[in-house]
Amino acid sequence: MTIEFSCSHCNKVLKTSDDKAGRRAKCPQCGEPILVPAADPSASMDDGFDGFDPLDSESPVPEDQSFLAEGPVREEDSFLAEAQMDCPMCGESIPTGSKRCQHCGETLQAGEWVPRKIKVGEIFSRTWEVYKANLGSIIGIHILAYVLYVVAAVLTVIVLIVIGFAGALVLGQIEPGLMIVFGAIFYIILILLIYSIVFYLMLGVMNFLLKVVRGEHPGMGEIFSGGPFLGRMVLCSIVFLLAYTAGLICLIIPGLIVAFMFWPYAYLLIDRNLPGIDAFTESRKVTNGNKFSMFLVYLIMAGVMMVPYGVLLIMMSSIQQGGPAQVLVLLMFFGFMAFVYLMVIPFSMLLSTVSYAEMTYQ
Structure with a gap:
C-alpha cells in the first residue's frame, strides 16, 4: 500500500x-x-x-x-554529518547553510543569522503592554531583589568585621603599614562580594523578565537562578567596564559605541549559556544595525527619568525653610526614590529585555 x-x-x-x-x-x-x-x-x-x-x-x-x-x-550519516553551526536562538547544532532551525524554528537568512531591525516606537509599545499586564510581578521581583540585597550586604559586612576583629586579636599589635595593607585587602574583598551579590540578583531578575516577555509565567524563585552564570557575569562585566571606560577617555564616542555594541552580553549568558568571550562575539551580531536605535531608546528613557528629577528640584526650591517644610522635603525625597526604584528602574530593565527579545525574534 x-x-x-x-x-x-x-x-x-x-x-x-x-x-x-x-x-x-x-x-x-x-x-x-x-x-x-x-x-x-x-x-x-x-x-x-x-x-x-x-x-x-x-x-x-x-x-x-x-x-x-x-x-x-x-x-549520523546525513544532516548531522555535514558542516555544523549553532543556532543563535537555541544553541542546537544544525547544518551550515540551513534556512530554518529544525529545533526551535528560528528563521535564518542565507545560512547566517541576521538580527531583527528594531523600531523605537514598537520597543516602547511592547514594553508598556508587557509592563501593564505583569505590573505586580515585575515590581514584586524588584522589591524582592532589593530586600535580598540589603540583607545579604549587611550580613557580608558583619561577617567581614567579625573576621577582622578576630584576626586583630590573634595577631595582637600590628604595624601601621601592615594595617593599611589589611584594610585595603578587606575593602577589595568587600567590594567583590557586594558586586557579586548585585550581579547574582540582577541575573535572576533578568531571567525572570526574559521569561515574562516570552509569555511564560515564572515564579519568584527565578531570583535565585543566576548562580550558573555568576562567574562569567563578573568577568564579562569587568571587561565591559574597562572597554567602556577606555572608550570614554578616547573622546567619549568610542565608549558609546562599545556600550551599544556589547550591552546584550548578560542576556546572552542567561539565554544561551554562552562562554564569556562568545557572549561578546554574539553581542556584536545581535546589535548589528541596531546600535543607533538603541541609542535613541536610551536617550528617550534618560529624558523621561530627568522629568521627575526636575519636578523634585523645582518643588524643593519653592519650599521655604522651616520645621514643617523640612518634613515635607523629606517626604518628597522618599516618595521620589520610591517612584524611581519601584517604577522607573523596573520599566528600564524591562525595556532592555524587550529590546533584546525583539532583536532575537522572541
Whole structure:
C-alpha cells in the first residue's frame, strides 16, 4: 500500500510504499530530515473523492521512484554529518547553510543569522503592554531583589568585621603599614562580594523578565537562578567596564559605541549559556544595525527619568525653610526614590529585555 503524506518543513506531498514506515529520509525539496509515518488503514476506505483509482493506493511504489530511492538516512550519516553551526536562538547544532532551525524554528537568512531591525516606537509599545499586564510581578521581583540585597550586604559586612576583629586579636599589635595593607585587602574583598551579590540578583531578575516577555509565567524563585552564570557575569562585566571606560577617555564616542555594541552580553549568558568571550562575539551580531536605535531608546528613557528629577528640584526650591517644610522635603525625597526604584528602574530593565527579545525574534 502507498503512504502519502506532506513534509512537515516545506509541505511537499510525498509518497512511498508502506514498508518504509518509520524510516528517516531527507525531503527531496527542502533537504530537511523527516520520518515516514505509519500507514493509515482508513486510507483504503472510500473517502468521497470521485475518480480516485484504488489501484494506486494498493500498488506499492518502487523505491527507485520514491524519495527514498537513495535509501534511509540515519542521523549520523546525513544532516548531522555535514558542516555544523549553532543556532543563535537555541544553541542546537544544525547544518551550515540551513534556512530554518529544525529545533526551535528560528528563521535564518542565507545560512547566517541576521538580527531583527528594531523600531523605537514598537520597543516602547511592547514594553508598556508587557509592563501593564505583569505590573505586580515585575515590581514584586524588584522589591524582592532589593530586600535580598540589603540583607545579604549587611550580613557580608558583619561577617567581614567579625573576621577582622578576630584576626586583630590573634595577631595582637600590628604595624601601621601592615594595617593599611589589611584594610585595603578587606575593602577589595568587600567590594567583590557586594558586586557579586548585585550581579547574582540582577541575573535572576533578568531571567525572570526574559521569561515574562516570552509569555511564560515564572515564579519568584527565578531570583535565585543566576548562580550558573555568576562567574562569567563578573568577568564579562569587568571587561565591559574597562572597554567602556577606555572608550570614554578616547573622546567619549568610542565608549558609546562599545556600550551599544556589547550591552546584550548578560542576556546572552542567561539565554544561551554562552562562554564569556562568545557572549561578546554574539553581542556584536545581535546589535548589528541596531546600535543607533538603541541609542535613541536610551536617550528617550534618560529624558523621561530627568522629568521627575526636575519636578523634585523645582518643588524643593519653592519650599521655604522651616520645621514643617523640612518634613515635607523629606517626604518628597522618599516618595521620589520610591517612584524611581519601584517604577522607573523596573520599566528600564524591562525595556532592555524587550529590546533584546525583539532583536532575537522572541
